[in-house]
Amino acid sequence: xxxxxxxxxxxxxxxxxxxxxxxxxxxxxxxxxxxxxxxxxxxxxxxxxxxxxxxxxxxxxxxxxxxxxxxxxxxxxxxxxxxxxxxxxxxxxxxxxxxxxxxxxxxxxxxxxxxxxxxxxxxxxxxxxxxxxxxxxxxxxxxxxxxxxxxxxxxxxxxxxxxxxxxxxxxxxxxxxxxxxxxxxxxxxxxxxxxxxxxxxxxxxxxxxxxxxxxxxxxxxxxxxxxxxxxxxxxxxxxxxxxxxxxxxxxxxxxxxxxxxxxxxxxxxxxxxxxxxxxxxxxxxxxxxxxxxxxxxxxxxxxxxxxxxxxxxxxxxxxxxxxxxxxxxxxxxxxxxxxxxxxxxxxxxxxxxxxxxxxxxxxxxxxxxxxxxxxxxxxxxxxxxxxxxxxxxxxxxxxxxxxxxxxxxxxxxxxxxxxxxxxxxxxxxxxxxxxxxxxxxxxxxxxxxxxxxxxxxxxxxxxxxxxxxxxxxxxxxxxxxxxxxxxxxxxxxxxxxxxxxxxxxxxxxxxxxxxxxxxxxxxxxxxxxxxxxxxxxxxxxxxxxxxxxxxxxxxxxxxxxxxxxxxxxxxxxxxxxxxxxxxxxxxxxxxxxxxxxxxxxxxxxxxxxxxxxxxxxxxxxxxxxxxxxxxxxxxxxxxxxxxxxxxxxxxxxxxxxxxxxxx
Ligand code: GAL
Ligand code: ZN
Numbered sequence: 001x002x003x004x005x006x007x008x009x010x011x012x013x014x015x016x017x018x019x020x021x022x023x024x025x026x027x028x029x030x031x032x033x034x035x036x037x038x039x040x041x042x043x044x045x046x047x048x049x050x051x052x053x054x055x056x057x058x059x060x061x062x063x064x065x066x067x068x069x070x071x072x073x074x075x076x077x078x079x080x081x082x083x084x085x086x087x088x089x090x091x092x093x094x095x096x097x098x099x100x101x102x103x104x105x106x107x108x109x110x111x112x113x114x115x116x117x118x119x120x121x122x123x124x125x126x127x128x129x130x131x132x133x134x135x136x137x138x139x140x141x142x143x144x145x146x147x148x149x150x151x152x153x154x155x156x157x158x159x160x161x162x163x164x165x166x167x168x169x170x171x172x173x174x175x176x177x178x179x180x181x182x183x184x185x186x187x188x189x190x191x192x193x194x195x196x197x198x199x200x201x202x203x204x205x206x207x208x209x210x211x212x213x214x215x216x217x218x219x220x221x222x223x224x225x226x227x228x229x230x231x232x233x234x235x236x237x238x239x240x241x242x243x244x245x246x247x248x249x250x251x252x253x254x255x256x257x258x259x260x261x262x263x264x265x266x267x268x269x270x271x272x273x274x275x276x277x278x279x280x281x282x283x284x285x286x287x288x289x290x291x292x293x294x295x296x297x298x299x300x301x302x303x304x305x306x307x308x309x310x311x312x313x314x315x316x317x318x319x320x321x322x323x324x325x326x327x328x329x330x331x332x333x334x335x336x337x338x339x340x341x342x343x344x345x346x347x348x349x350x351x352x353x354x355x356x357x358x359x360x361x362x363x364x365x366x367x368x369x370x371x372x373x374x375x376x377x378x379x380x381x382x383x384x385x386x387x388x389x390x391x392x393x394x395x396x397x398x399x400x401x402x403x404x405x406x407x408x409x410x411x412x413x414x415x416x417x418x419x420x421x422x423x424x425x426x427x428x429x430x431x432x433x434x435x436x437x438x439x440x441x442x443x444x445x446x447x448x449x450x451x452x453x454x455x456x457x458x459x460x461x462x463x464x465x466x467x468x469x470x471x472x473x474x475x476x477x478x479x480x481x482x483x484x485x486x487x488x489x490x491x492x493x494x495x496x497x498x499x500x501x502x503x504x505x506x507x508x509x510x511x512x513x514x515x516x517x518x519x520x521x522x523x524x525x526x527x528x529x530x531x532x533x534x535x536x537x538x539x540x541x542x543x544x545x546x547x548x549x550x551x552x553x554x555x556x557x558x559x560x561x562x563x564x565x566x567x568x569x570x571x572x573x574x575x576x577x578x579x580x581x582x583x584x585x586x587x588x589x590x591x592x593x594x595x596x597x598x599x600x601x602x603x604x605x606x607x608x609x610x611x612x613x614x615x616x617x618x619x620x621x622x623x624x625x626x627x628x629x630x631x632x633x634x635x636x637x638x639x640x641x642x643x644x645x646x647x648x649x650x651x652x653x654x655x656x657x658x659x660x661x662x663x
Pocket of ligand 1: 144244267304342352355
């Protein structure tokens with residue numbers, strides 16, 4: 001497409017006279033694309049049916065005259081006050097049954113039929129108006145779908161939709177009663193009409209009902225996006241459609257949402273004030289990019305890449321010199337074909353006054369602008385080459401929204417978080433410079449030498465068979481604690497000991513377990529004692545052999561980690577959450593058995609990642625630290641960018657080119 005760097009731009013926040021200066025400065029910085037208008041409904045339709053697109057056309061044309069293309073966002077995450085006045089019931093209801101009102105954003109119910117009428121009118125006019133505009137190349141639907149929709153929406157319209165959804169899923173209310181286990185606490189229903197949205201209860205909630213609710217909410221959001229995408233495609237067939245996802249966020253199943261998009265986009269704010277301090281660790285960011293690539297198994301765009309200090313009422317840390325560029329190139333290393341920085345100029349009004357951009361409030365180019373300019377000058381030409389290329393990892397980690405929902409509903413241990421658990425496994429590979437893909441459980445796994453499937457809590461006969469086939473055919477699989485505990489509707493399995501049929505695969509049984517509340521435990525592996533956390537499965541060997549044992553608890557000296565040959569493959573069962581050290585040592589052992597080669601060696605904070613085309617491999621070495629670093633590569637590469645091989649300046653990004661690895 002020839003477009004690799006851009007900014008999120010809000011010309012409507014600034015006087016018309018300033019726009020030309022913006023366009024010129026953007027061009028000089030190497031900006032090739034802007035995203036605009038995703039929060040400008042009132043400006044484009046100040047009263048029903050009165051469309052004012054001229055200002056946006058003017059901005060698009062001006063930018064186009066500087067060679068900058070536009071992506072337009074449908075502004076449906078912030079309906080204007082006149083819509084709310086006409087249809088106040090569009091405003092969502094929270095779990096407490098309270099209405100959430102106009103004045104911020106996301107004050108909309110996505111199932112509300114009146115809201116859909118407003119959207120159809122507006123989006124049809126919007127798409128028609130820009131369909132043949134030479135400056136426009138694509139659309140973003142809504143903005144960060146699912147964001148701020150934590151507990152929303154419990155309104156009557158959502159209730160009716162939920163009932164219909166349940167009707168389609170279960171057919172009869174008797175089947176629902178069975179699937180939800182409503183014999184407990186007298187929760188049986190005589191008809192679907194009796195089923196409500198999960199408004200706050202006196203105490204407790206039904207885990208099966210909650211799982212269906214979360215899946216319904218996800219389906220609603222997917223439907224909302226799909227329906228908008230259809231309006232755009234009918235009226236404007238030649239443009240691409242994308243959406244800005246939020247890494248691992250789980251309000252909507254991103255695998256489903258990705259299916260509607262021409263490509264996936266992502267938003268990332270490593271130094272947001274809500275992140276771990278001073279910023280989200282580079283391994284976690286890397287995992288975010290990998291999961292985003294996994295949603296569509298395709299390269300993606302960064303639609304909002306942090307460019308300045310981030311905050312609303314409170315601010316996070318300032319970005320150190322070089323940090324923004326290192327984070328941007330990290331996105332590219334993991335599969336981004338374009339990086340759009342949020343935002344062009346720091347806004348002087350509204351909630352986001354302190355969410356800083358490429359330019360500060362003054363609008364004068366400064367340190368961040370110059371850094372972005374250097375970045376585009378160095379890397380635009382390579383990005384043209386990278387376009388479409390993909391990382392090709394040998395290791396996959398299984399990721400599932402349904403498992404995530406189930407652990408949100410019942411964490412088992414108060415500190416157990418599904419995504420955090422995945423991140424812990426991921427880090428063991430990242431630190432050892434071994435690239436990872438995220439995959440869905442039922443994906444074809446045969447291309448991977450090693451598959452890690454943590455917390456396979458909800459289980460189906462099909463998934464059991466899938467894992468057994470993968471290992472039988474020579475795959476190497478890691479399964480963990482809390483596997484095979486529940487069926488697909490979130491009822492506990494009762495037909496055999498845990499982990500169900502996967503016990504045959506693993507050569508074990510787990511008749512008992514222990515929850516490490518407010519304490520940690522120990523494991524003996526080799527000659528060393530290690531810390532473990534949260535959970536201990538008490539394991540009986542049924543053919544597997546033990547590779548680590550507990551050193552604490554009444555089950556001390558019983559197996560904690562086991563290994564089993566099955567068909568032509570091997571399966572490991574990890575009955576606990578390994579502390580960081582044990583995780584590292586166990587994964588070193590497992591990757592050695594699987595003959596997985598790291599890209600090189602370096603300290604933590606130095607990242608290595610590759611993208612591959614038909615013939616070439618590009619290797620990125622990124623220093624995420626403020627210190628000088630040394631590293632060593634395994635393999636033959638030619639340095640394309642960077643001062644000195646095997647040595648990195650603080651936050652330096654080096655780029656190498658090499659020949660294809662032989663598989
Ligand atoms: C993102 C959002 C943007 C902007 C930014 C800063 O999550 O997509 O619209 O709000 O955060 O708050
Ligand atoms: Zn609603």
